[in-house]
Amino acid sequence: MALFGIGRKKKTVGLDLGSGFIKVAVIDHSGDEPEVERLVVHRLGADAIVEGEVMDPGLVAETIDKLFVEEGIHDRDVVASVGGRDLIIKPIQMDRMKKSDAREVIRWEAEQHVPFDMDDVQLDFEITDPEGEGLQMSVLLVAAKRELVENKVALLEEANLAPQIIDVDAFALHNSLEINYPEAMKGISGLVAIGHETTNVNILEDGVPVLTRDISFGTRRLSLDLQRERGMLAEEAEAVLRGDSVDERLRNFLYERAQEVGRGIERATAFLETQEVGESLGRLYLCGGGVRVPGLVEALAERLGVETRVASSFEVLHVKPGAAEGEDLQQMGPMMMLAVGLALRTAA
Ligand SMILES: Nc1ncnc2c1ncn2[C@@H]1O[C@H](COP(=O)(O)OP(=O)(O)OP(=O)(O)O)[C@@H](O)[C@H]1O
Numbered sequence: 001m002a003l004f005g006i007g008r009k010k011k012t013v014g015l016d017l018g019s020g021f022i023k024v025a026v027i028d029h030s031g032d033e034p035e036v037e038r039l040v041v042h043r044l045g046a047d048a049i050v051e052g053e054v055m056d057p058g059l060v061a062e063t064i065d066k067l068f069v070e071e072g073i074h075d076r077d078v079v080a081s082v083g084g085r086d087l088i089i090k091p092i093q094m095d096r097m098k099k100s101d102a103r104e105v106i107r108w109e110a111e112q113h114v115p116f117d118m119d120d121v122q123l124d125f126e127i128t129d130p131e132g133e134g135l136q137m138s139v140l141l142v143a144a145k146r147e148l149v150e151n152k153v154a155l156l157e158e159a160n161l162a163p164q165i166i167d168v169d170a171f172a173l174h175n176s177l178e179i180n181y182p183e184a185m186k187g188i189s190g191l192v193a194i195g196h197e198t199t200n201v202n203i204l205e206d207g208v209p210v211l212t213r214d215i216s217f218g219t220r221r222l223s224l225d226l227q228r229e230r231g232m233l234a235e236e237a238e239a240v241l242r243g244d245s246v247d248e249r250l251r252n253f254l255y256e257r258a259q260e261v262g263r264g265i266e267r268a269t270a271f272l273e274t275q276e277v278g279e280s281l282g283r284l285y286l287c288g289g290g291v292r293v294p295g296l297v298e299a300l301a302e303r304l305g306v307e308t309r310v311a312s313s314f315e316v317l318h319v320k321p322g323a324a325e326g327e328d329l330q331q332m333g334p335m336m337m338l339a340v341g342l343a344l345r346t347a348a
């Protein structure tokens with residue numbers, strides 16, 4: 001499932017344009033199993049992307065273009081993704097029919113479920129119970145404002161890249177989770193990506209996304225608060241948030257802030273309690289650069305009372321030697337989930 005796609009290749013370059021860091025993963029698909037060939041993390045200017053909006057597309061495009069040159073990534077065909085407020089992922093029910101027939105009527109179905117102007121929407125869908133026999137079938141509907149996809153493509157083209165697929169953030173994360181933690185595809189699992197600006201909550205029921213939600217929480221605001229409230233310099237705050245310098249006096253501050261994410265996850269999962277199935281969250285996987293915030297993972301596990309673990313993109317997936325020179329793979333693992341998930345795609 002993708003909002004846009006062409007081509008088929010042996011290697012895939014996944015590009016995650018985060019608000020704090022650009023992440024690139026190159027995956028080689030020529031062997032029996034996909035293998036990570038290259039990993040790049042590059043800091044973006046402080047206010048280059050704010051609330052998901054690229055403030056100066058020209059500058060960001062130039063940064064990406066230069067990064068590919070400097071890192072010697074010659075393949076300019078990339079897989080990227082979109083997410084955020086202008087994208088909706090929704091499980092719906094509709095009359096059972098063939099996929100080709102569903103394609104004809106999905107726009108009418110979507111009208112009942114999508115609060116966007118249908119003239120400006122790009123749609124995709126997947127039948128999630130293709131073997132089902134009832135009169136109704138379960139469909140995962142994706143609707144993105146056309147502008148969201150078009151702006152992304154335009155930005156990438158300005159960076160001299162050729163987007164092959166524009167995927168959905170949540171699905172790319174899902175891909176990474178599935179290959180590294182197959183057990184996450186059973187029962188109800190939560191995948192929470194804590195980034196620079198946004199924390200993205202995804203709930204999966206037997207591997208099918210049933211809810212995705214963004215919480216505005218991330219290391220950016222934590223850093224600003226540490227600077228403002230504790231008089232820290234930006235670099236000091238950064239070191240604390242990466243867990244490089246631990247300061248006991250900040251324990252309470254960080255614990256309190258972790259409760260914010262906890263509340264957000266609780267709100268997002270509240271619907272599970274009201275469902276007839278009555279199943280509750282079984283496991284929680286945390287990823288994104290924010291997992292390094294001291295005490296965060298522990299505080300969430302304690303508050304939510306579920307088995308919680310940090311998810312790495314390389315738990316199972318093999319990384320070729322030299323893929324990320326001078327970088328600590330273990331530290332990169334959670335941060336690369338999205339980029340790796342994108343690079344796992346072979347354009348079909
Ligand atoms: N190896 C690392 N290099 C850089 N930052 C790291 C590293 N490990 C953890 N961090 C932290 O991760 C944060 C960035 O996380 P991440 O890359 O997930 O955010 P993002 O994808 O840019 O943001 P968003 O998804 O909200 O747009 C940094 O602000 C920093 O605090």
Ligand SMILES: [Mg+2]
Pocket residue numbers: 018019195196288338
């Ligand atoms: Mg991110």
